[in-house]
């Protein structure tokens with residue numbers, strides 16, 4: 001089978017959408033085509049066999065991803081699928097290899113993606129870098145230690161029209177505090193507010209709870225439960241910038257009579273909510289999964305773009321079977337870093353996926369070392385690297401793509 005990979009064009013969009021639908025089990029409509037491609041479409045690569053498109057990958061151009069002490073412009077890989085008629089014959093590998101080479105040629109420091117399945121991407125050098133979890137709160141049982149009756153005065157319930165001009169600035173402020181958080185373009189914000197019925201999973205349109213220093217949006221799934229009302233509140237956006245906003249928003253959410261549970265994939269693993277409750281177990285974590293995956297490309301640029309919690313001066317080797325191994329001298333600390341190619345002997349050696357997993361501070365380097373994803377002969381240096389790569393906040397991407 002001869003597979004060719006070429007850039008996708010606007011003429012390919014209908015076929016790409018059909019392929020996507022066949023792979024993910026949906027029947028895309030005209031409306032989907034308009035929503036997906038009318039504004040800000042991703043850049044596609046398509047794999048062809050003869051005159052058939054049998055595979056696709058795309059890249060969104062986010063303005064940036066927050067990293068400790070700064071930000072990094074990274075392409076966001078999405079729309080990955082291969083026709084059920086051509087699976088396990090190397091089509092995805094052909095697409096992934098070409099895409100990373102293209103990213104390298106244009107100077108991208110790294111690429112990111114979110115994965116439909118956890119077994120696909122580490123072979124292509126992507127390492128899981130952030131965590132998401134599903135939380136379930138039994139609302140009537142969740143009691144605040146220090147309820148503040150007037151906290152709700154600061155919170156408003158806005159319509160989508162009222163929230164549209166307000167949320168981007170609050171999101172920007174939140175994003176700057178959280179490593180891994182993704183910026184959004186204006187067309188992306190438009191898509192957040194489009195809120196089409198077929199993407200609501202049987203729930204209501206979004207409600208917007210907005211505080212001057214944070215917001216959350218949620219959907220409602222009704223359950224009148226034969227007279228013992230137990231609706232579900234599904235939090236689908238959560239961007240809180242201050243302690244006061246956090247307390248005020250939860251005061252309101254936990255006070256929502258008729259609701260039995262509050263569920264979400266958006267509450268980061270280090271959210272302080274359990275400590276506000278008389279019983280911290282009321283924030284139950286039912287699933288922990290990978291969030292965003294990072295594939296290092298320009299290792300020196302990527303390592304120089306972030307700050308480090310303690311001073312570090314070392315030589316890092318990164319194994320890259322596709323683009324070639326790299327050895328770089330990294331000098332950094334809380335105020336920033338420099339990183340340049342070097343011939344000096346390496347003191348620590350990462351696999352590609354290992355560096356991707358370490359980069360945003362979401363995983364302990366000791367854990368990655370124990371998994372064989374990095375080697376460091378000097379335990380004192382490994383301990384220092386772990387401190388250096390650590391972050392104040394658990395990394396969280398916050399935007400599905």
Ligand SMILES: CC(C)(COP(=O)(O)OP(=O)(O)OC[C@H]1O[C@@H](n2cnc3c(N)ncnc32)[C@H](O)[C@@H]1OP(=O)(O)O)[C@@H](O)C(=O)NCCC(=O)NCCS
Nearest residue numbers: 023080081082087088089090091092093114115116119120
């Ligand atoms: C995932 C998908 C794109 C793979 O395409 P493919 O052309 O069959 O993949 P390839 O033949 O190029 O496989 C490359 C490697 O990945 C492995 N692989 C492919 N799909 C995998 C999966 N779902 N889980 C685990 N490993 C997988 C292959 O076994 C192969 O391994 P190897 O390197 O050891 O030989 C395809 O199955 C698909 O479209 N799935 C449904 C849509 C989807 O989930 N897309 C991903 C969105 S993030």
